[in-house]
Amino acid sequence: MLVKEITKEGPVKGVYMILESRRRVAKNGNLFAALRVGDQSGEMPLKVWEISEETFAELQKGRVIKLEAAAKTFNNMLQLEADGRRRFFRVCTEDEYPLTDFLPVSPVPAEKSWPVLDRARAEVELLPYRELLAVFFAQKSFREKFAAAPAALRHHHAYVGGLLEHTAGVVTLCRAALAHYPYLNSDLLLTGALLHDIGKVRSYQTGGGFENTDEGKLLGHLVAGIRMVTEAVNTARRNRGKDFFPPAVELPLIHLLAGHHGLKEWGSPVEPVFLEACLLHHADYMDSQIAKYQEAIRSRPEETGSWTPYNQNLNHAVYLPDLAWEMPAATEEETTGES
Amino acid sequence: MLVKEITKEGPVKGVYMILESRRRVAKNGNLFAALRVGDQSGEMPLKVWEISEETFAELQKGRVIKLEAAAKTFNNMLQLEADGRRRFFRVCTEDEYPLTDFLPVSPVPAEKSWPVLDRARAEVELLPYRELLAVFFAQKSFREKFAAAPAALRHHHAYVGGLLEHTAGVVTLCRAALAHYPYLNSDLLLTGALLHDIGKVRSYQTGGGFENTDEGKLLGHLVAGIRMVTEAVNTARRNRGKDFFPPAVELPLIHLLAGHHGLKEWGSPVEPVFLEACLLHHADYMDSQIAKYQEAIRSRPEETGSWTPYNQNLNHAVYLPDLAWEMPAATEEETTGES
Amino acid sequence: MLVKEITKEGPVKGVYMILESRRRVAKNGNLFAALRVGDQSGEMPLKVWEISEETFAELQKGRVIKLEAAAKTFNNMLQLEADGRRRFFRVCTEDEYPLTDFLPVSPVPAEKSWPVLDRARAEVELLPYRELLAVFFAQKSFREKFAAAPAALRHHHAYVGGLLEHTAGVVTLCRAALAHYPYLNSDLLLTGALLHDIGKVRSYQTGGGFENTDEGKLLGHLVAGIRMVTEAVNTARRNRGKDFFPPAVELPLIHLLAGHHGLKEWGSPVEPVFLEACLLHHADYMDSQIAKYQEAIRSRPEETGSWTPYNQNLNHAVYLPDLAWEMPAATEEETTGES
Amino acid sequence: MLVKEITKEGPVKGVYMILESRRRVAKNGNLFAALRVGDQSGEMPLKVWEISEETFAELQKGRVIKLEAAAKTFNNMLQLEADGRRRFFRVCTEDEYPLTDFLPVSPVPAEKSWPVLDRARAEVELLPYRELLAVFFAQKSFREKFAAAPAALRHHHAYVGGLLEHTAGVVTLCRAALAHYPYLNSDLLLTGALLHDIGKVRSYQTGGGFENTDEGKLLGHLVAGIRMVTEAVNTARRNRGKDFFPPAVELPLIHLLAGHHGLKEWGSPVEPVFLEACLLHHADYMDSQIAKYQEAIRSRPEETGSWTPYNQNLNHAVYLPDLAWEMPAATEEETTGES
């Protein structure tokens, strides 16, 4: 049964992800566990009384469990309770249930976004960039992680598939610019657009909600991405010879990653110094801002009129223009033409 | 002869625009005029000795004159000199010489940009917006002023045709977004993109270089544009009835104009509160930033290597990525495959 | 009975304004309404069980109702409850009860502030300004709206009559400056002081507490005011001829409105560029800051000592200097004069 | 002869202030002095060849000298030259020439400002404040220094008498507020207004132009003023007994001095926390801003039209509204009333 279906006291069976897991000692000295569990429909507290250390160790954050428990009222709220001395759950394997049963998911299906990325990748002609892209985007395991990652932990695209959707948006805006503006190097811009956020694959984790990894907290996704490309370039140089990836080809690409936040105060250690870097920053910024509005619109309560509720990401309510317009009936004055 | 052709002392004949005009009194009590004149190739000082008040009154900034004078050295620099007691110039009529002979001109021809605007205008279906756009863009005199205006006095698109080129860029980016993102109202966004900068027609003047009018200095182009649309809407209401342009149709459009600078500190009295307003701001911002890079690239000295000189608009030099790449010849180590 | 008199369970009769009105569906599927009602003495929740759609539609935010209900305890708090199947209220007409019975009111009576404004208006001699002021301040309906409006929704003068009190304060400071400083144009400064905030009449609404209208949220009071004056000037030009209100008379006045917030980051699309505009900004700023201190002092709890509680508008507690001083009794040392 | 009268080579006699004095060694090893001298009409370089150490020691910055020298052309500019082996100057005593012959002077005569201060002082009734004010404003030597000081070194009131003029402006604005707003303590506010800038008497020096003293550079005028009042209060306590000046009377006054810059980033170590402190800051801020506009207007070149040149203190040109308006002649259309 889904979390949102648990509306009164009684037995509960269901499959949930563990979102939080804390070890507690009761006044009587017994160990108990204070968890939060959830699925895509919501989340709830779960208390497990008289739990053993061994059982507690199984209940790690991010795990998916098949649970049998009881809904009980505590402090006027329903919570789940289980007796730790009996077997009340089974840890599911990763294959058993898709992550997307337990986490919010992008409104844009992956099948719509991958072709945008793959077409861009196919258009890159410069061999060192082509092979570099293949190191990442030709690997199934990378594609899976990339498609599962959010584009941010909060604020915008904070859902499974967010990174893929965002990258497709950035690539699309870059392609529109390539068609309109002169002086742009298409290989450099498209490679940069595809790789600009790959560090998020290593700096975010999705087990038990979206969070930073230690690498994410200590280095940030921007430095993580720079290190991923640096390592891949070094491997290419070892395999293909030093001249295969000369500095004049490597440095502008690293600059695209380093500069894509646009300003130092937004986390870019260097600010864009060439046209493609400027453009990539703006495409990135624009797509993320648009996503905030889209999410405010998508998540508004049904009864909303012209304004969504206050939105924390944007720090204001969002207006929904309604231009429903009809030609007004002519009034006498107008038909006679006198004014 | 062009200004850049005046390289040594001697007689000079040519057609120039007056860029500055100052009345001076010499130590001997005589009146003289200190002018700067120029054409597209450059500018030079012009001193007119013993000038009368009447003659000085003719030499107003912004006028185009056919001049006969002499180049002389003063303080190691060449300047033009003329004797105010003889007739040395003729004021040309506005038709005689195109403005573009004396001012920098957009690198994008108007014939390329107008179709972008006109196609967008043709797609707007909502009648009040359609007619509002026609008030401006269906008038020959407006089109002429619009096509002559720069998009800024400094920093970006500061040349004849800049406003037209910039508006086409913004419309193009908005159109790309319309194709990619849901939730957008095309009529509202395109009308806003077309009108967002029309205040510049009233707040900039091009006579004798680009400058603010009094309206530009006292109100700014953003308020000027709001007032132009406000007045046109009022006229429409008087002509077509009050309900022809209801507030729910007018206010979001005015918001697009008011909010297109994005932030209060950038001159928007309100910040964007709906998706189209957010998008218009980003398209406007992106196009203006790209133009700064383009101009830095276009105006770089010929001998430039990978870096343009320091660019004041961007506050940095601009890099010119050169990805000229050739497959390196295989070295022995590589061919044998040992590493 | 006033809200503050409802201190225990039992029947309640009174006249209240509806401050919030939400439609809810109970677990049993029945409709109920969750309202907040209030008067000048305070506010309370009102739950109406088993309400019909028709009845709910009558209970709109901002309406004043004569109510019969019951006070009951819920979650340790008193709330009002009514049975929607019986007739428990009557909607009052606008004339029946003054707005000021339900909203906070300026501590300065209108009779003290209007003469300040009217005297300033009487002193303006320049005909176009005089007639412009009359368009607004000679109209009874405008005067009523102006006198009812607050000067802000939060922070300062957030009460009925606030706009009137604030405008009187600004006019008073401007008049003091006119008496002390040279170079000031009295007509321009007084007209600007009187009109600087008129946009608030259109951008604020007072029904059910103080809030922004859509125009307030989409354009802000500053642009609303600019548009009101622009429209009035256009009407004057149509009626009196174009030269009746030349740009040199109109533009500085619009500038006063546009620049009165002083800085772009405070919402002025242009910053003051002449003396009267600088002065008006400072008078406006000074009066609003003083009001914050006055309100912190006025609303302090009775038992306050030298410091009010922390004040959110000012982000600090306010000190109340107490200089009660008495000549200290002379000590021996002092009387002998040895030190 | 005044500096501005020295327009060609030849002998020069006049009385000038030394504005700069540098000791130099010529290529031949001889000592010479590179000075700048000036009067109210302008300033000029003065070179003294073959000067002795003793003579150079007399030519200190800030001294006024009666000079006999020769104007000669050097690098196309006129400069004064003198032979240090002959006696070419006499140092004037301080009484001989008023400072105001050599420095810019307030446009408001001291006779107009002193009564404003003295009337305010006379109204202060609280004895400790009254006596404190007398420590400063009843002393002839203090009044002389106060009346000679500028209110700032740059930006506003940077002339002899500026401090007096500025203090009178601040007192005037405070008095207007006292008449309009409730809750104000007149003794505290007027004492604070009179004393707020007294530190400038110790932190500025006027010899040879306006400059900071070491105390001004190391502590600033705000701390200097706090220390002056602290010392005077301590003296009062020693003379009149500790209770004569209790902390509840002293601390709010010191707070007025410490907080009058309004914000930490503007140099106030604490920000205003009571009404009088808020008001004093705004009066101070308003008067100084107005002065910048007045000075831009006063110092504009004669031929200025509606705009002064760019003004560095304000970072913009200043507009001069010209409302000269005449009732337009009625046109036919208007007289017939058809529109």
Added chain:
Amino acid sequence: MLVKEITKEGPVKGVYMILESRRRVAKNGNLFAALRVGDQSGEMPLKVWEISEETFAELQKGRVIKLEAAAKTFNNMLQLEADGRRRFFRVCTEDEYPLTDFLPVSPVPAEKSWPVLDRARAEVELLPYRELLAVFFAQKSFREKFAAAPAALRHHHAYVGGLLEHTAGVVTLCRAALAHYPYLNSDLLLTGALLHDIGKVRSYQTGGGFENTDEGKLLGHLVAGIRMVTEAVNTARRNRGKDFFPPAVELPLIHLLAGHHGLKEWGSPVEPVFLEACLLHHADYMDSQIAKYQEAIRSRPEETGSWTPYNQNLNHAVYLPDLAWEMPAATEEETTGES
């Protein structure tokens, strides 16, 4: 019994500090007192029913009382209750219990910090500084207050002994700099380091938790310190002659105090202008930042892993690097040396 030992209803006896004391009137008209009391182990509410005005007057914030009361449950929380008609407490004298029984205390014992200060003081050779330091640090009462004060009310060193610990840290960093860098005046730097925060002795109070005094709120510790030194210097001049403490010796020292916050926006009315002032600011800043990390580490819950919880002073969680490293066992590949 300690506060943390009160875990169930029943009688309670203990010694506590009053942390808050509010006079309340019950619905029945009787006076009651709502207090908070605490010791080093925690704090709790205490309600005293039917209290007389006389008794309430004894229960002032900051007092230490020997209490007999009862723990009762209210709103699911334990609180203490007492009957004001019986004698239930005794006010302790200041000597009876050390402050440190009721307030958090520095982790660094005073015996470790005082020698750092006293050694530095002993090294100062310049007589006026030596005697000035003695005015403060040779006085037992000053030493007691100094050793009891926190270094801040929040953020860092907010505990008894914090000022002493912080001053020792600053002195230590300054001493390290004296050993490494040239151009430093040891007497000036050490005197400044010792005195830089003495104003906190007058601007903080510790009765009933750490708070600002009126002087702290109105002037701040920086101005308080400047005034303390100013007064001491004046006394020295009266006693030892004016030349004993010449301005060239006094002003740099006052500058060290005035500038030690480094930036105006951080409360320094002047920013450092010489080397010792720059250094003192950085030592002060560095020590206070380090203290925030130390406190986040010290106060982390036991079960913390690599990250402390979110820390409000730092606005982030703190990482605890764990470099426990062991030489990895050699794998076959490595031992054979092939890669």
Added chain:
Amino acid sequence: MLVKEITKEGPVKGVYMILESRRRVAKNGNLFAALRVGDQSGEMPLKVWEISEETFAELQKGRVIKLEAAAKTFNNMLQLEADGRRRFFRVCTEDEYPLTDFLPVSPVPAEKSWPVLDRARAEVELLPYRELLAVFFAQKSFREKFAAAPAALRHHHAYVGGLLEHTAGVVTLCRAALAHYPYLNSDLLLTGALLHDIGKVRSYQTGGGFENTDEGKLLGHLVAGIRMVTEAVNTARRNRGKDFFPPAVELPLIHLLAGHHGLKEWGSPVEPVFLEACLLHHADYMDSQIAKYQEAIRSRPEETGSWTPYNQNLNHAVYLPDLAWEMPAATEEETTGES
């Protein structure tokens, strides 16, 4: 002859570094070269007339040449001139003249700074850090580059040896902190202090003055350093096994490099999140600020009194406290003890 010895027209022989080299075409169509050459004593223009393309190609910026030319006056200034048709120079090899003959050099000799670094390195016990440090600091070529680099291009330590001097300063401050504060990991902090700025070896170049390399301009020294360590760690993992350098050992070190600028707006993509990172940032910041004061003091003109001239790096003049103090002679009043 040194540049400063060239004081009059005549033949000149000397060894100079080329600081600028521009190719010019004269009006007669001939090629000439406009160079600047210099040594530690100063710099001068050098014009080479009628130069061939081949000769010009030899005169690259950064080269050291043995020159024979003539000093001539041009525009009242001396410049060097040479005839490009004759052989007038010889390019010196890198060994011939030390770089320090032509560039400013640290006032602290390398022999004083290296032991500070090497002692710190010797104390690092953790094997992966020890070996990592050896990759850099045990290589002669790295040590040479490190010892030649400046610590900044402007502002502070902008001279040969600056990086070495600065690193020694940072290490010294870190060591002082290690002795005083608990909770610090010495291996981590010292390794971070030694490596924090190594990116400057790759991002600065010293040929012909100090400048950024392309890598410096495109990535900045901070990212360059991260990449250098990343590459070295990867190499270590390939050589010693993946577990030799586990993430828990690598990531905190990279964080120290990434965070050492302290704030995002100062170029750190992540801000310090643990104690050692906080400390390293403050030591780095403190040392660089102290260096600015030292340089202002060191480079002051001889005749300076208490204040250096305005210093651009600090944006203020620097005060030089002079505490020369003598016990004042006792006055009669003092000796008699009456006050």
